[in-house]
Amino acid sequence: MRTGDPHIEVRGLTMRYGARVIQRDLEFTVNRGDVFVIMGGSGCGKSTLLKHMIGLLEPATGEVLYDGVSFQRAGAAGRDALRRRWGITYQSGGLFSAMTLAENVALPLQQYTPLDAAAIADVVAYKLALVGLAGFEDYYPSEISGGMQKRAGLARAIALDPEILFFDEPSAGLDPLSSRLLDELILHMRDALGVTVVIVTHELASIFAIGNNSVYLDAESRTMLDHGDPKELRERSRHETVRRFLARAGTEGT
Amino acid sequence: MSAAAAPRAASCTLERRGERVVLVLAGDWLLARGGPSAAGELHDVTASGARELGFDCTALGDWDSLLVTLLHRLDAACEQAGVTLLGDGLPEGAQRLLALAGAVPRRGEAPPAHPVWWRRLLGGQILAGAWRGLLDALGFIGEIVLACGRLLRGRANTRAVDFFWFLQQTGPAAIGIVTLISVLVGMILAYLGSVQLRQFGAQVYVADLVGIGMVREMGALMTGVIMAGRTGAAFAAQLGTMQTREEIDAVRTLGIDPTEFLVLPRLLALVLVMPLLTLYSGVLGMCGGALVALGMDVSWTQYLNETRNAVTLAHIMTGEAKAVAFGVVIAVAGCHAGMRCGRSSEAVGKATTRAVVSAIVWLIVADAAFNILYQRLGI
Numbered sequence: 097m098r099t100g101d102p103h104i105e106v107r108g109l110t111m112r113y114g115a116r117v118i119q120r121d122l123e124f125t126v127n128r129g130d131v132f133v134i135m136g137g138s139g140c141g142k143s144t145l146l147k148h149m150i151g152l153l154e155p156a157t158g159e160v161l162y163d164g165v166s167f168q169r170a171g172a173a174g175r176d177a178l179r180r181r182w183g184i185t186y187q188s189g190g191l192f193s194a195m196t197l198a199e200n201v202a203l204p205l206q207q208y209t210p211l212d213a214a215a216i217a218d219v220v221a222y223k224l225a226l227v228g229l230a231g232f233e234d235y236y237p238s239e240i241s242g243g244m245q246k247r248a249g250l251a252r253a254i255a256l257d258p259e260i261l262f263f264d265e266p267s268a269g270l271d272p273l274s275s276r277l278l279d280e281l282i283l284h285m286r287d288a289l290g291v292t293v294v295i296v297t298h299e300l301a302s303i304f305a306i307g308n309n310s311v312y313l314d315a316e317s318r319t320m321l322d323h324g325d326p327k328e329l330r331e332r333s334r335h336e337t338v339r340r341f342l343a344r345a346g347t348e349g350t
Numbered sequence: 351m352s353a354a355a356a357p358r359a360a361s362c363t364l365e366r367r368g369e370r371v372v373l374v375l376a377g378d379w380l381l382a383r384g385g386p387s388a389a390g391e392l393h394d395v396t397a398s399g400a401r402e403l404g405f406d407c408t409a410l411g412d413w414d415s416l417l418v419t420l421l422h423r424l425d426a427a428c429e430q431a432g433v434t435l436l437g438d439g440l441p442e443g444a445q446r447l448l449a450l451a452g453a454v455p456r457r458g459e460a461p462p463a464h465p466v467w468w469r470r471l472l473g474g475q476i477l478a479g480a481w482r483g484l485l486d487a488l489g490f491i492g493e494i495v496l497a498c499g500r501l502l503r504g505r506a507n508t509r510a511v512d513f514f515w516f517l518q519q520t521g522p523a524a525i526g527i528v529t530l531i532s533v534l535v536g537m538i539l540a541y542l543g544s545v546q547l548r549q550f551g552a553q554v555y556v557a558d559l560v561g562i563g564m565v566r567e568m569g570a571l572m573t574g575v576i577m578a579g580r581t582g583a584a585f586a587a588q589l590g591t592m593q594t595r596e597e598i599d600a601v602r603t604l605g606i607d608p609t610e611f612l613v614l615p616r617l618l619a620l621v622l623v624m625p626l627l628t629l630y631s632g633v634l635g636m637c638g639g640a641l642v643a644l645g646m647d648v649s650w651t652q653y654l655n656e657t658r659n660a661v662t663l664a665h666i667m668t669g670e671a672k673a674v675a676f677g678v679v680i681a682v683a684g685c686h687a688g689m690r691c692g693r694s695s696e697a698v699g700k701a702t703t704r705a706v707v708s709a710i711v712w713l714i715v716a717d718a719a720f721n722i723l724y725q726r727l728g729i
Contacts, residue, residue: 193694210384211416219381219415222422226447228454234461238694257381257414288446 099129102164103292104149104260109158111144117318118144122158124311124323131286131293131306133326136313137341142296143187145313146264149294150184151175162260180208183253183291184262188269189245191237197224197248198233204255223251227281243274247281254285261285263295267302275299279306300344304330312338358411360385362420364394370402370436371395373424376409379417388420395424396431403428405439418447425452490686494617497609506610508618516619520581524627527576532564532631535572536638539563544646553646557656560639565661565669569632571717573624574676578709582684585616586705589688590698598689608689617681624677625670632669664729672720676713683709 104126111118118141126132134142147153149160151167159168162178170178184190191200201220205211211219224230227247237245246266253261266282267275279302286293297303303310303326311323314337321335330342358377365372373395379385395403403424410417421440425448428435437445470476500506543559589612592598601608640653687705691697 194696205381209381211381215384215387215419218423219419222415222419222451225422225451225454225456230451230454231457231459232461234464236464236694238692239462254415284446284450288443288450290443 099127099290101128102126103128103130103162104132104294105161105164106149107159107161109145109148109160110156111141111148111153112156113144117156119313120319122311122313122320124320126292126294126309128292129286129290130309131282131295133303133307133310134294134296134313135298135303135310135326135341137298137315140313140315142298142313143264146262146294146296150182150262151179180256181259182262183250183256183258183260185246185249185253185264185266187264189237189242189249191245191249191252193237196234196236197229197240197251200237200248201252201255204252208256219255223255224248226254226285227251228277243270243278246270246278250278250281250285254289257289258291260292260294263293263297265296267297267299272301275302276305282306300342303342312341357383360416362386362388362391364391364398365406366398366400367404369400370404371398371400372404372406372439374406374409375417376411378411379413379420381414381416385416385420388423392423392427395433396427400433402434402436404436407439407441410441413441413444418444418451421448422451486690487682487686490689491682493609494613494682497607497614500610501614506614507606508610508614512611512615513619516616517623519584520577520619521623521626524576524580524623525630527580528573528627528631529634531572531576532569532634533638533641535568536560536564536635537642539568539635540639540642544642548646553643554648554652554656556639556643556646556648557636557653558660560643561636561657561661562665564635564639565632565665567669567717567721569635570624570628570669570672570676571713573627573631573673574680574713574717575710577620577624577627577677578680578683578706578713581620582680582705582709583702585681585684586688586691586701587698589685590691590701593688593691594693594695594698613681613685613689616685617678620681621674621677624680625673628669628673629666632666668720668724668729672717675716675720679712679716680709683712 102125106122106124109122110120111122122145134145136142144153148155151160155168159166161167162181165174165178167175167178191197192203195203198217198220201223202216205216205219209216220233221230224232227250229244229247229251232240232244232248237248240248250261261282263282266278270278282293282295283306285291293306295302295307307326309324310326310329312321312329312333312335313319314321316337322329322333322338326342329338331339333339333342357380360375360377360379360383362376363374365374371394373391377385421437421444425435427433437448440448465473465475467476497506497508501508539560540556543556544553547553547555547559589598592612598608598612601611636657640650643653644650684705687701687708691701
């Protein structure tokens with residue numbers, strides 16, 4: 097289980113809402129330690145793909161393998177074991193509004209570790225410090241800003257030291273500075289914790305700043321056009337759509 | 351994070367090596383297994399008088415956040431006691447995480463106070479809150495009256511399509527449950543009366559009891575309770591969710607009065623529907639009573655005649671007047687709770703609860719007031 101080994105493999109995945117096909121025949125591999133970007137225009141099914149990868153939606157055909165284990169073919173216990181190795185940050189934080197930040201982060205720890213209340217409080221303080229929210233334990237989500245809510249969501253996602261971190265539009269609704277700080281935080285986490293990161297985003301600045309592997313979903317043809325390092329795709333993708341999508345970054349002066 | 355064969359218990363011991371103290375970490379430090387609290391070591395480090403703290407990790411096995419949590423606490427304690435923490439003995443990953451956790455300084459500001467309910471009661475905050483809520487409700491009713499005035503002059507932003515939509519939602523969609531409850535209440539009244547009336551051989555007067563009881567009292571009240579739970583709660587949840595999703599802000603900034611646009615169609619629909627449902631409920635209740643009476647040797651014709659004699663137009667109008675008032679009470683309670691909802695999912699729950707509870711309380715209060723009034727007027 098070294099950096100560079102295949103970590104997540106998506107095999108022949110077709111996603112469908114009823115009779116409407118969202119994306120078909122998706123086939124790509126995320127390696128251990130990658131920062132993998134799922135990109136594409138609005139409405140192409142980026143978030144839907146993420147929901148399929150984390151098992152919130154069932155694929156029409158195909159499967160997702162984690163370290164060679166198929167999530168779709170795993171039983172209830174197997175799925176639970178896989179889920180425990182993931183941390184997921186939702187678009188608007190997904191924090192429980194009736195709980196303080198400390199209670200939010202403590203929830204998975206109470207659920208899955210034998211630690212007592214004092215030890216959990218220590219871990220919570222450390223996790224909040226890690227995302228730059230030291231001292232915010234007793235705040236409710238509604239009492240902090242949107243960017244802080246995202247970071248608090250991240251603190252909850254990393255509570256159990258996951259092997260894979262999923263982000264759904266981490267920079268949506270953030271100003272460029274907060275968005276860049278969050279990008280840096282994601283990179284630091286990757287380096288320090290050795291996690292694999294999967295990000296849904298269409299922020300070109302983020303894509304080039306942190307992504308080293310990616311897949312481009314096309315809304316027109318309903319399938320993936322290309323995959324690989326976004327910096328290489330910008331220069332050498334076989335598809336003009338992908339090159340154009342990524343080249344807009346140059347005109348914006350990132 | 352090397353792979354270890356067999357799990358070993360986590361341990362930490364403090365050793366004095368010359369000028370510095372050294373914390374010897376051994377075993378597997380994993381969240382999933384737990385470790386020592388290390389409160390004693392933490393205290394010793396600061397009490398030892400040493401100026402430097404080093405680490406010996408030669409016997410350290412697997413580790414994760416549990417280890418870094420301890421280091422994070424140590425770091426804070428050392429900083430307070432003026433001890434220098436030398437991280438070079440630690441695994442590289444742990445050093446980096448420790449640095450990341452210390453990158454943003456702790457905030458000095460105290461968090462906002464969240465006192466428990468009995469403290470707020472002692473402090474008079476709950477009472478003050480209730481008073482403010484009452485004043486606010488009066489203001490809300492005032493806004494509705496003004497909006498109604500504008501509607502009558504044809505200058506309100508109330509859409510007919512919304513009104514008909516809520517008419518459908520509050521009326522026909524509620525027929526099923528009103529039918530069931532009304533028949534059952536009619537039967538209950540009949541059973542209640544028959545116990546007494548049978549002693550005098552006066553079973554036939556069950557018809558009077560059920561007829562007057564349903565039309566004057568139970569029809570309006572039971573319909574009111576059903577609508578409070580069904581429609582009042584729905585109003586509060588819809589408007590509350592609109593508040594959390596900033597839809598009400600959007601209405602306001604488009605220059606549309608939210609009272610005209612959101613509250614009036616709901617209020618008018620409910621006020622129109624309540625008397626109709628109450629009438630329907632009264633008739634169904636009498637049918638329920640008849641079912642029970644038939645089983646007590648009262649013939650269908652007898653029951654019908656007795657009902658026709660007992661239930662006068664005055665009885666019906668008293669019930670209808672109540673129904674209109676109840677409709678206003680339920681719609682105002684539901685819409686007020688929804689419009690004043692906070693911006694979180696928890697707040698929507700609170701708004702819904704408040705809508706139903708205050709609607710039912712004010713229903714009963716209004717009902718009592720109507721009965722006292724009718725008594726005085728001799729209706």
